[in-house]
Amino acid sequence: MFLTNANSLYRSPLDPRDAETLGLPAATEVERFLTFRDDNATTPLVALPNLADKIGVASIHVKDESHRLGLGSFKALGGSYAVIRLVLDKATEKLRRQVDVAELATPEVASVAATMTFACATDGNHGRSVAQGAQLVGARAVVFVHAGVSDERVAAIARFGAEMVRVDGTYDESVKEAARVAEKHGWTIVSDTSWPGYERIPGLVMQGYTAIVREALRALPEPPTHVFVQAGVGGIAAAVAGHLSVALGDERPIFTVVDPARAACIFESAKAGHPVSVPHGEPTVMAMLECYEPSLVAWRILSRVADAFMTLDEEDAIAVMRRLARPLSGDPAIVAGESGGVGLAGLMKAASDPDIRTALGLGPQSRVLTINTEGATDPEKYAEIVGIAAAEVIGGNLENAG
Template identity: 40%
Template sequence: MFDIFSSAAIQHTSYNRHTGEAFNNVIAPQSFADASSEIMTWDGYVPTPLYRLETLAQSLNLQNIFYKDEGPRFGLGSFKALGGAYAAAKVLQRELTNKFNEKASLSDLRSGKYASLTNTITLVSATDGNHGRSLAWGAQKFGADCKIYIHAEVSEERAKAMRSYGADVIRIDGDYDDSVRIAKTNAEENGWFVVSDTSWENYTQPPTDVMAGYGVMTNEITQELSQPPSHVLLQGGVGGLAASVCAALRQKWGKDSPRVIIVEPELANCLYKSAIKDTLTSVHIAEETIMAGLSCGEPSPLAWSILREEASDFLSIPDIFIAPAMKLLAKPIGNDPGIIAGESAVAGLAATIAISQDERLRKSLGINTTSQILLIGSEGATDKALYDKIISG
C-alpha cells in the first residue's frame, strides 16, 4: 500500500536552532488574540474539523495522526481565508487613520460605515491562488478595490475564483517570485497597498497580520487537544503558515511544544536550503511543483526569524508522493474519515508516510510507536478539475 513512499529518498537536514524570543516578539500573543476575536465574529465562522486518522496511524506504527482540515474554511477552500482577509481589514483600518484621520474600528469596516472611503483604496498582492482568493474576498467584504497578480502556471479555475469576488486578476510571465516583484513595483507606482503573506526590507506589518490571522486555526487545535502532540509537520512555501503555527504552539505549550519539522517540495525548497546554509537562501524555480501553493523560491525573512529558532528539521519531498497521499485521504483505510485534500495540503502526510518506511529517518526524527503527529491540511480542492484528475488517475 505504501510502496510508492519508499521508492524515492527524502532529503533531510537537522537544524541547530538559534536561541531567542521570536515566537513571542514577531507575533505577540495579543496579536493572535486580537485576530481571533475579530475573525470569529465574521459571518460563516465555524471551527474546521480536526480529524484523528487512527487506522492510518496504526498502519504506520504511530500512536496518533491528527489532521486539521482547512478545506471548509469560510467556503474559500483553505487556511489562507484567515490571513489575507484579516490583513486587508488591518491595512484599511490604518489607511483610514493615516489618510482620512478616521479612527475606524474593524466592526465599523464590517458594517460599511466607511465604504465611501475604502472604495478609493486599492489592495494588491501576488498569489499562487489561495492567498489571492482570501484577499479578494476580504477586499469585497470591507469595500476596497483589489488587484491580484498571478504567474503563468496558476490555473484558470483559481483565477476565476478570485474574479468571482471582484478582483482584477493580472497574469504575468514568470513564476510566483516574479509576480511578487511585479505586484510590488506596480503598487509603488500607483499608490496601491500591498497585502502580502511574505515580507521584505521595511515591509513587515501586513505579513505579520496575515500570520496573526492564521492563529485562529492553531487556537482551534489547542482547544481540542488535551496535550501537545510530539511532532508537527508543517508546509514550507515562504514560511508564513509554519512560522505562525509553531509560534502559537510555543506560546501555548512552552517547552512541551511539539518538535517542528518543515516539509517542502524538492522543486521549491528555499527553507531547506536556508537551514543548510543557516541563512536566508533563495532557490530558482526551474520546474513548477504539483504542490502549487508551495512553489516559492524566496523565503519570508519575517517567517524565517521564527523558524530559525523553532524548527528542528527540514525535509524536501518529491512530487510523486502527492497523488497517492491525496487518494489515501479521499479513499481512506479502515474507519478513517474521507477527506478532500488539495495538492499542498498533503505535504506533511506524504512525508509522515515516507518517514515511517525508513527506520533510519524515524530514529533521526524521534518518531516511534508513541509519536503523536499533527498535520495541517491546508486546503481542499481549490482547483476541482485538477483534483478530480489526480484522484481518478
C-alpha cells in the first residue's frame, strides 16, 4: 500500500517544540555528548552503486547503524542519551548549579545517579540502550518486555545489569505496564513513544537520533533527493524527517515512511489524517517495528514533513536481508536485522512500481539515503532467515577487501 501525504498540516512549519528538539543547536549538543562516550565512532555510510544501477537511480547510500556504540542499533543513540540528560538535570537540581556532561563521572553526579531508577518497555534495542545508559551513569534500570521478545534479546539487555520483567501480550501492553509500575514506585520512564502529557523524554530520545543525519550529510557527496526510513511508533522516521526539514529547508529530500503491513500504525494514521491505533494481528518478522499505536510527537512531525507513506509485506523484509548479505557483485555486504533494511526494501518496492516511481519522482537523477537501523541483534534469528551467520557476511567483506 502507498499514499502521499494529504494531511491538512502537510508542508506547514514544525511545531516550535519539535523545531527546538530537532534543530541544529540541539543536534550539535548531541554530538558533543557523544564525544564523552568511550565507544563513540561515526557509523559507516555504505554506497551500493550496482543496486542503484539495477533499480534505476543515481545512487543509494545506507547509513549502517549496526556499528553504533557497541549495541548494533540506532537506538543506542536515544535511550542512553536521554538517561544521561535526565541524570544531569537531576544533578543540576540537587547541586543548585548547571552540571555539564563533562562532570558525568564525578562523585557528586554519580551519587545523584545512584538514587535514580529508569524504566522502559522494549522490543529489544531501546531497552539495551536504556540499560547501557543506566550502567554508564551508575543508575538502576528495569526493563519490561512483551511475550514476543526472544530470550536472546532479553539476555542481551540483562547483560547491562538491567532487571527484566516479562509482560503478557504486545509491545503496547508492555508500555502501559511499565508506565503503571514506574508511577507506583516513583521511577523515571524513558520511553521512545509519547502520549498526552508525556512528551519531553521521548523528545530527548528522538533528539539523540539527529546524530545519524548530521553524520550522513557530512559524508554524502551531495544531499539526498529521496529518503526512505522505517517506522515502528515513528520516532526514528520523525527525527530524521524533522531534522532534514530544519537543516535543508526547501531543499529537503522527498521523505517516505515505511511500515510493516502487519503493524502499520503510521500508515493508517496518515490514511485517517490523525493518530490511530491498529488491531493486533499476526506478528511481523520486523520485530523492532511491531507497534500498533503511533507516538503522538512523531505523528505531529510526520504529518507536516513526511511526503509519502507505504507498507511492506513479510517477504519484502526477508528479501532485503538476504540481498544485503549477498549483494550484487561489486557492492559491499551489510548485516541487516529483521527491521534493519526495511527502508531500503521500501525503495526497492517503490522503484519496481511505475505509479509509485512517478508519485515520488524516482528516476536516474535520484540520490537515495536509507538507514540500516539494526544489525543481527538476534544472531540465531538472523542466521535462520538469511542462511548464513552474520560473522560470515562480515568475513566475506574482509576477504573481498583483501
